[in-house]
Amino acid sequence: MEITSTLFTAKAIYVGIIFAITLGVAAYSTYFERIIAAFMQDRVGPDRAGPFGILQPLADAVKMFMKEDFIPANSNKWLFIAGPCLSMLTALMTSAVVPFGDQLDLGDGIILDLQGIDVNIGILWVFGIVSLGVYGVLIGGWASNNKYSLIGAIRAASQNISYELAMGLSIIAILMLSGSLSTKSIVETQQNGHWNILYQPLGFVIFLVCAFAECNRTPFDLPECETELIGGYHTEYSSMKLGFYLFSEYINMFISGAVMATLYFGGYDYLFNDYVAQISWLGEYAYNVSALLGLVVLIVKALIFVFIFMWVRWTLPRFRYDQLMGLGWTGLIPLAMFNVVLTGASMLFTVNDGGSNWMTVGASWAGVIIMLVVTFAYSEMKYKKKKLATA
Amino acid sequence: MKLSNKSKVLEQEEMTFAERIYLPAIVGGMATTLKHFFSKKVTIRYPEQKRYLGPVFRGHHILKRDEEGAERCTACGLCAVACPAEAISMVAEERKKGEENLYREEKYASVYEINMLRCIFCGLCEEACPKQAIYLQHDKMVPVFEDRSEVIFGKDKLVEKMDNRYLREGWK
Ligand code: SF4
Numbered sequence: 001m002e003i004t005s006t007l008f009t010a011k012a013i014y015v016g017i018i019f020a021i022t023l024g025v026a027a028y029s030t031y032f033e034r035i036i037a038a039f040m041q042d043r044v045g046p047d048r049a050g051p052f053g054i055l056q057p058l059a060d061a062v063k064m065f066m067k068e069d070f071i072p073a074n075s076n077k078w079l080f081i082a083g084p085c086l087s088m089l090t091a092l093m094t095s096a097v098v099p100f101g102d103q104l105d106l107g108d109g110i111i112l113d114l115q116g117i118d119v120n121i122g123i124l125w126v127f128g129i130v131s132l133g134v135y136g137v138l139i140g141g142w143a144s145n146n147k148y149s150l151i152g153a154i155r156a157a158s159q160n161i162s163y164e165l166a167m168g169l170s171i172i173a174i175l176m177l178s179g180s181l182s183t184k185s186i187v188e189t190q191q192n193g194h195w196n197i198l199y200q201p202l203g204f205v206i207f208l209v210c211a212f213a214e215c216n217r218t219p220f221d222l223p224e225c226e227t228e229l230i231g232g233y234h235t236e237y238s239s240m241k242l243g244f245y246l247f248s249e250y251i252n253m254f255i256s257g258a259v260m261a262t263l264y265f266g267g268y269d270y271l272f273n274d275y276v277a278q279i280s281w282l283g284e285y286a287y288n289v290s291a292l293l294g295l296v297v298l299i300v301k302a303l304i305f306v307f308i309f310m311w312v313r314w315t316l317p318r319f320r321y322d323q324l325m326g327l328g329w330t331g332l333i334p335l336a337m338f339n340v341v342l343t344g345a346s347m348l349f350t351v352n353d354g355g356s357n358w359m360t361v362g363a364s365w366a367g368v369i370i371m372l373v374v375t376f377a378y379s380e381m382k383y384k385k386k387k388l389a390t391a
Numbered sequence: 392m393k394l395s396n397k398s399k400v401l402e403q404e405e406m407t408f409a410e411r412i413y414l415p416a417i418v419g420g421m422a423t424t425l426k427h428f429f430s431k432k433v434t435i436r437y438p439e440q441k442r443y444l445g446p447v448f449r450g451h452h453i454l455k456r457d458e459e460g461a462e463r464c465t466a467c468g469l470c471a472v473a474c475p476a477e478a479i480s481m482v483a484e485e486r487k488k489g490e491e492n493l494y495r496e497e498k499y500a501s502v503y504e505i506n507m508l509r510c511i512f513c514g515l516c517e518e519a520c521p522k523q524a525i526y527l528q529h530d531k532m533v534p535v536f537e538d539r540s541e542v543i544f545g546k547d548k549l550v551e552k553m554d555n556r557y558l559r560e561g562w563k
């Protein structure tokens with residue numbers, strides 16, 4: 001009884017902390033988005049609210065709350081409210097299965113997993129929630145009773161569905177390597193520098209591109225492209241409902257950064273964790289220190305991904321819609337299928353060879369290079385033929 | 392019809408393999424933005440930092456005094472006539488005995504007002520003045536006003552202060 005209640009409290013505190021970190025990161029993402037945009041355009045960005053403008057998110061939030069909360073007359077009132085709530089909810093739910101760290105030893109034999117819930121279908125959970133997330137956008141766009149919103153919502157739905165396929169296929173290769181759907185065991189197979197990025201270079205690129213599309217970020221931000229659709233699905237939204245939509249986008253960015261770090265960059269693994277866990281002067285706390293350091297490392301990895309999201313946003317123009325669909329269906333899905341075959345082949349290779357991991361790494365990179373060369377040769381041939389035909 | 396031989400006919404070639412897989416171009420673009428990320432920022436943080444606007448900038452008006460400190464303006468009204476925005480108005484007065492050190496000419500402006508909401512900073516008053524009395528300072532802007540009662544600038548704001556004399560570049 002005693003142990004369960006302590007564990008429960010500890011878990012509640014942990015969940016609260018992760019919640020706070022997620023929201024805090026999302027709030028400050030809005031600030032850093034603007035700072036990064038400014039820096040990349042040789043400007044300085046917001047620097048008036050507080051020192052270096054660090055109170056800017058606060059000012060933005062106050063502004064959002066002060067605005068009139070407007071509901072259009074012909075909209076579907078309840079769905080109109082449900083849209084942003086659903087977006088926010090699904091954005092926050094994904095982090096439950098991300099293992100933010102190893103275990104903490106709280107004494108008295110109480111071990112706290114630094115993970116919301118360790119379900120054995122962790123990755124499926126992520127996928128389920130992410131595909132639920134499109135409902136927030138879809139409902140909001142539909143309920144607004146505005147054609148721009150509706151077009152934005154339709155775009156969001158079709159885009160998310162198309163890219164989820166390629167995303168799922170790129171995950172399959174990971175599952176083949178780890179042999180488990182649980183995010184925890186995926187991380188555990190990557191400990192000590194065996195990061196999946198070494199085995200899955202192609203899979204990672206596919207997953208990254210799909211993550212951009214799933215988060216509706218540039219260059220795939222067609223659901224909300226300002227130049228064509230005013231604001232896309234959130235055209236009719238104002239005040240904190242709009243705030244929720246924007247906020248959930250930033251939460252999604254952070255969480256998908258964390259998921260990518262979990263799947264491809266070893267999760268909470270860092271180079272010296274065994275060493276830290278054995279530092280003598282830390283005594284019995286050494287293991288806990290190492291676990292907490294892992295937590296920090298995972299968050300840093302996720303933040304690096306958030307930076308990449310922003311970096312890409314302020315570099316690339318938006319795709320055209322047919323290009324987006326073409327890339328998804330004729331580019332990424334075949335590539336992801338190839339990646340599955342390649343992974344299988346490289347694993348087979350290793351098994352026959354006696355199981356050196358470096359063979360798997362070599363095989364997967366060689367496979368990617370061979371694929372590039374073959375496609376290059378093929379396209380050169382096709383290109384030459386075309387030239388001859390026109391001449 | 393070709394007007395010059397400078398125009399170049401562009402032939403849209405089929406995209407090469409590297410162009411079609413997007414990634415090389417994306418990496419190149421990201422390198423460019425990253426370079427700018429670390430480059431020197433061009434922003435001037437305005438109220439604290441000010442840019443030099445050049446010797447011909449037309450800013451806050453000033454009614455000059457001569458070397459002895461007497462006001463140069465003789466209330467001839469030429470500036471008011473020249474002003475396209477009809478921003479200037481004045482009241483003339485005859486100089487009394489003993490005021491020679493205050494006013495250079497025998498007639499002077501006892502009231503001289505510029506409506507800064509009307510003024511368009513064209514500088515025609517400066518050009519019209521035969522006495523080199525009114526100038527638009529190149530280094531001082533009209534301060535922000537928040538109320539309509541503040542927009543008419545009288546002599547108290549326009550006449551040159553003896554301890555802060557206005558010198559334009561090239562003047563001795
Ligand atoms: S600057 Fe032009 S508009 Fe202003 S007071 Fe002089 S003449 Fe009139």
Ligand code: SF4
Pocket residue numbers: 463464465466467468469470471481519520521522523524525
């Ligand atoms: S400022 Fe010059 S032009 Fe205007 S009234 Fe005085 S002397 Fe005449």
